[in-house]
Amino acid sequence: MAAGVLAGDDARSAQRRRRILVEHIEAYLFVFPAVLLVGVFDVLPSLAAFAMSLTRWGVIYERFVGLDNYRAILDPAGTRFAEFANALGVTVWYVLLTVPVEMGIALAVAFVLYQGTVGRGMYRAVYFMPYITSVVAAALVFEWIFNANFGFLNWALAFVGVGAQDWLREPSGVFQMLASAMGIQLPAALAGPSLALVAVSIFTVWHFIGFQTVIFLAGLTNISREYYEAARIDGAGGWQIFRRITLPLLSPSIFFVFIIATIGAMRAFSQIFVLTNGGPLDTTRTVSMLIFRTFFERTSSNGIGLGAAMSFILVLIVVAITALQFRIAGRKVFYG
């Protein structure tokens, strides 16, 4: 009897083992194409890039230098510290100028659309349209609109009394410009992001707002009407309903958009490349732009070694920020 049970156990566990084995083989087959492709075209090149970051590599490989490149970039006395620090500052401004603005406008538009308007489908379609256009081609059109000497924007602003601006080539900080228009002189530290960076941000907001609007709109549509009715019976006002019900219930969408937009902004390249190429005076040279320039325009001065090192410093920063977002904001997200 006991032997029989044991034999049955054996048989069952053998069967289980086989099932696990089969499941494993099946699972590995499922992930195989992706693993192969990601391994060859993402992981392997990343390792290679990391290896490059430990070398002096101008136009060709010169020698192994250990962490010298990282030192040149991160050590305040290092030769590349100033430009990297500047690029980090520009990147932070770019994130601040795009992410909150995009999210704020998108939320407002989504909210108005949600309340039911005639032509909602049409509005939604128009707002989403920029998202599907090529960044390179659309940025070429904006270059035209921003043009200082015959651009449409300056012409339109002239009607509201704003003087002509050199949108894409003005390195002055916008706070400083506003202050000096009112006759106040600001210290250089408070000058703010350059007008050129603001112009690039305007393009970015234009391009991505539709995507966010649509996601917010879907999030709003998903909130059950019962919550609103209950709140109204309790006598809650419009603003209270928005703060206490809409926002918490929308928080997963907001969090999703927040993460995607931040990563996107920290890695932005094409729009800056076309509109300003990092200028004027490096005021739009984000870390991505600096990496590209170091790799492909400053190649002979150890560009490949330094560029690779900068890339991995950027990776660490983006990973750290994303983790921080998950820790801080992630906790407040309400998953019904």
Next chain:
Amino acid sequence: MRQLFALSFAAALVIAACGPGGPGDQGAPAKDTEADITLSAPVQAVIWHNQTGASAKNFEDMVAAFNSSNGKGITIKPEVQGNYTQIYQKMLGAIQAGAMPDGVVAVENQVADYAKAGVIVNIDQYIESKKNGLSKESLADIYKPYIDSNRYPQYENKILSFPFIKSLEVNMVNDDLLKELGFTAHPKTWDDFEKMARAAKRVGPDGKVTRWGWAGMGTEAFLAQVLTRGGKILNADGTVGWGGKEGLEALKLYQRCIEEAFCYVPTGFDWQDRFGEGNLLFATGTSTGRPFIRAAFKRPISWSIFGMPTAGGPAQTIQFGGVIAITKSTPERQLAVWEFLKWFTDTAQTAKWSIISGYMPTRASALQDSALKTHWAGPDVQGKQAFDLVPTSAAGPSIRGWQEVRDAIFEALQKVQTKKATPEDALSVAVTKANNVLKENR
């Protein structure tokens, strides 16, 4: 631990695989025979170039003419790869990957980078080759500045590239406007130049400037001013030579021009439109812009091209443009590219190319070409005016890192233009930057 091992292994693998060879690989002079071979079988060679639009079509037509007429079985395949920067970026990848074209259009400091990678051939041996080279007379016929820019001081002054498309930094003037302002001749000194440019400024009823004196203060214009004020581009010790009073005077002129608003600050090529409207007196820029300027004319304007004014220095200007380097491939393909270069820069071809492209011919004998004579006498007088400046032109140095030096100059100009720094401060920052770069690339 295992992962760490895998990682370092992968790293070692990549490093071993990527480096095509140590620096200085090209030191050993190639055997005489390499340039002296005879082509016995058909050979095809690819050239990456930067000609776009109508120029690309014209260039391809010329290549087709060469392919059908060379009698040596050579077929050149031209491929457009974007502008200089984009070609350079492609070459960087191609060098690591070992997938280069046989000939590549570049500017000189890029060629110096390729030389460092050891991937291009020494052209001296082709020029001097008894069998396939250039005769003494033929070599002397090519303008000296055009040959000189292809000698690389970091590589024993060897000729590592050959002239392809050549432009000059020139001044353009609206002669009608000049006359209207009461001036009878083109300015000979920078002071005269400034006086005339200032006089051209006109302000509309709303206080906006509607007519300007000058546009086009760029890096080349700055260097040309340094030369004509008696300065140097590079000192003998390898540091930059434009950091003294000559460079400062040039920046100060620009500063006055901006502050008094007689300078038009273009956002691209829109100065051509202001010129075409008759609202711009002087423009400094590339001699190859001639067709674009004519296209922008709203009414006929009589205009001309003239050389740089001076202030204590010689009458000189900067010449620039594309050269072609020959990459190391097979002796046959290398020779094929050389044969093409020889043909392309020969009298008849360079004259023809000059007519259809607007670039400067490379040889003095091109002047005897009847078609070019007719062209320059009639529709393109300004082409001849620019051409007359070639003998006194000088190229920027053919050294590694020069592009970064140009960036530093550009930054100084931008600071002055946007009033971010005084000419003194802007210049001293640029000099420090440029000298650091040059030191790193020595």
Next chain:
Amino acid sequence: MSRGAVMGSLRASSVLKHAFLLLGAIVMAFPFYWMVTTSFKSFVEAQSYPPTFLPSVWHFENWIEAWNFPNTRWARSFANTIFVATTVTLGTIVSAVLAAYAFARMSFRGRTALFSLFLLTIFIPNEATLIPNFVLMSRRYLGWYDTYTAQIVPFLASVFSIFLLRQFFLGIPKELQEAARLDGAGHLRFLWSVALPLVRPALVTVALINFLASWNSFLWPLLVTSSPDIRPIQVALLPFSNEAGTQYHLLMAGASFVILPTVAVYLVAQRYFIEGVARSGIRG
């Protein structure tokens, strides 16, 4: 408050709402209008100030000139782009669906480690891996330089798509899978007939995102191709400017060629696009 006053304030707020939305819509659509109208202006008018809202003379021939611009082969480039983008989209969906399903619904050793490694690659800047990837294409390794393969294969797996689809597969109730197993259906059967129909909106999103990314990619095809015959449309915009001048009106015509097809496809299918994207955000 009287009924009339309520209606009045309702109407007022509705007018305000429309004004807000309409202004926004004009801003969003204006660049498209500007691109198309500029493409029909003359060289001089395109750069005149004050700008003109409509061409004073309609130069329809600009489009023909831009289409026949030397060194551009638009028809060929379009065919190339459509071929590459379609193949990439289909391939990515297959690889992503399989991997995402395995990560979400199958248990196997190394699952978490592998998935974390995948996620990490999202953070590596493209600029950093450009040169190693280029080397990989060379004759010494894969020999894909200047081929369609080089434009397609590296993009057949998308970590972001796997991530997105995995979220959706996670949301399928366990009971469904149990029931399917009792019916004797294996993973592949369950995936095909139950899971996939449930995540259709996510599939649309993944398809859209990958198609657009492929359609709009510029730097990589520029680097890995050299013959005009296999180059995509984004690269076809290159020849429109040179060192002495840019023909903006023609450039705008070229930009129209690049942008308008996506806009047309979008306008026809926008409902699916938007719905797909919309649903992907709900789960976060």
